[in-house]
Amino acid sequence: MISIPDLRVILIDDNEVDLLLHERLITLQQISRTVLAFNNANKALEFLSSNISLPRIPPTVLLLDIQMPEMDGFEFLEAFYSYPAKIKSQCHVIMVSSSLDYGDLSRTYANPMVFKLLKKPLLASELKNAIMDIFRDQ
Amino acid sequence: MKDNRIRILYIDDEIHNLNAFKAGFRRSYEIYTANSAQEGKQLLKSIDVHIIIADQKMPVSTGVEFFNEIKDTLPDPMRILLTGYTDVEDIIDAINKGHIFSYIKKPWDEIELHRTINNAFEIYNTRRQLKEKILELEKINDELNRFIYSTSHDLRSPLMSVLGIINLSRLDNSVTDPNGYLNMIEVCILKLDGFIQKIIEYYRNSRLDVEYEKINFENLIHECIASFRHQNNAIQFEVNVDQPVDFKGDTFRISVILNNLISNAVKYQKPDESHPQVNLSVKVEPHKATLSIEDNGIGILSEHLNNIFKMFFRSKNNNKPGSGIGLYIVKEALNKIGGTINVESKYGEGTLFEISIPNRNDFDS
Secondary structure (H helix, E strand, O other): OOOOOOOEEEEEOOOHHHHHHHHHHHHHOOOOOEEEEEOOHHHHHHHHHHHHHOOOOOOEEEEEEOOOOOOOHHHHHHHHHOOOHHHHOOEEEEEEEOOOOHHHHHHHHHOOOEEEEEEOOOOHHHHHHHHHHHHHOO | OHHHOOEEEEEOOOHHHHHHHHHHHOOOOEEEEEOOHHHHHHHHHHOOOOEEEEEOOOOOOOHHHHHHHHOOOOOOOEEEEEEOOOOHHHHHHHHHHHOOOEEEEOOOOHHHHHHHHHHHHHHHHHHHHHHHHHHHHHHHHHHHHHHHHHHHHHHHHHHHHHHHHHHHHHHHOOOOOOOOHHHHHHHHHHHHHHHHHHHHHHHHHHHOOOOOEEOOHHHHHHHHHHHHHHHOOOOEEEEEEEOOOOOEEOHHHHHHHHHHHHHHHHHOOOOOOOOOEEEEEEEEOOOEEEEEEEEOOOOOOHHHOOOOOOOOOOOOOOOOOOOOOHHHHHHHHHHHHOOEEEEEEEOOOEEEEEEEEEOOOOOOO
8 A cells, every 4th residue: 555645547558458457457546546547648738738738737656658649658648748847847757558569668767757667557556666666765 | 474574775886786675585575775865764763673674885975973962862773884895984983983893795695694694584583582581571570579579568457457357355354255265266367477477587588688687696696586485485595696706798598598497386386296396596606607507306317308498388297387488588589698598407316507608798808
C-alpha cells in the first residue's frame, strides 16, 4: 500500500483489455483511489490541460503505452513537454509496453521525461516499487 | 516477340550511311535513324532504345559531345562510337567522357558490328536485371523490417494481456480452477513468447550492425545468471572471471550467446541430480577471450553433437521443451563477430561449451 492519499493514476493505452487489467490491479492493490483510463493519448492530453484551472494539481502517475494509433507514447510526451510547469511538475511518466523493439526501448530510456519503463504484463510489485521510487525523495 | 527486339538509334550526318545501316541490319534489329545530334535527342524523348550508335565526325556537335550531353538524362542505353579515323586522342576522350561501351571503325565490318551490338545488349540486359533485383531486395528488406517490428509488438501484445489476466485472476481469486488450467495456459503462453523472442533475437543478430564496446564479463555473466536462476533454484553457479586486460566486443551478440548457453545449462538438468552445477569461466587475453560453460546435466548423445547448431534441430531423447533455434542463434552470432565454439558432451554426465571471441581492443603495440 502506498501512502500518498491524493495520488491519482492516469492510464493511457489503446488496448482496452490492458486498461481494464491495470485499473483492476491498481484498485485491488490499493495503489491509488483515483484511476483515470484513456484509450487515446489525445483525450488524455485534453484532460490534463483542463487541470490548469484546478487550485492544486494532485500527484499524478501516468502509465503510458508506447505503440498506439493516432498518437503514440512518444508523440504524447512531445506534446506534453510544452505543458505549464504547474501540471508537468506533478506528473510522473512510467512507460508500459510489451515491445521488444530495440528502437522503442532505447528511445524510452533516452527520454528524460520517462521515469521508468515497465514491461507488460504489468506486475503489481514492480508498479508499487516504481511509484515508491518516484515519491521517495519528495 | 516484338519486345525482345533490340532497339537501336543510329546518328550520322551522312544519309547514305544511315541507309546502308538500315539495309544491312533492319532484319535483325528495330532501327531508328537521325542525321544530327539534335534530331537524335528529339527522337530519344519519345523512343526508348537499348543501344545508341553515333558517328564521331558530325557538324555542330560530335558523337562524343552528344554522348556526354545525354549521359546524365539517359544513363541506360549502351553507346557505340563510329569513327572514320583512328585518332587515339578521340577514342580516349570518348571513353573517358561519354561512358562509351565500344568504338567501331568506319567502314564497319558487318559481323563485327553485329557482335558488338549483341554484346552491348547483353550488358544492357544484365544491368537492367541487376537494377530490378536490387529494387526487389530493397522491398523485401523493408517488408522484413516491418515484419520483425510487428512480430515484436502486435504478436506479443495480446500474449502479454493474457498473462496479465492470469496474474489478475490470481490476485483477486475470482476464478475457481481446481484443475490448474490457468497454470497450463500460462505455461503455453510463456512457451510461445519464448519462441517469439528467439525469432526476434535471430533477426536482430542477422541484421544489426556489429558494434564494439568495452565489456565487463563479471557483470555480464551475473546479469545473465540472474535472469535464469529462478527457473531452478537448486543449481549452484560457479563463476570464474580472469579479466586482467580490457575487452572490446559486441555486447548484444555476446549476451545472446551467453543467454542461450546459460539457459540451456539450466534447462537441461537431470531431474534427479542432487547437486546440479553450472560452471562459467572467462579468460581475457589481449587478442581474445575464452569462455567456457560447463554443466552436469543430461548431456547430448554423441550422434547428435554434429547437428546441435543446425536450425530447428532438436534432440529427441529428452522431453524438454525447446524451439531448436537457440544454439543456431549462438552459432550465427559467433559468425558475425568472428568467434568459434566447441562442444564436448557425455550423455548422462554433462556438457561443456568452449567459446573463443576475438578481442577488438586496440592495444598500443
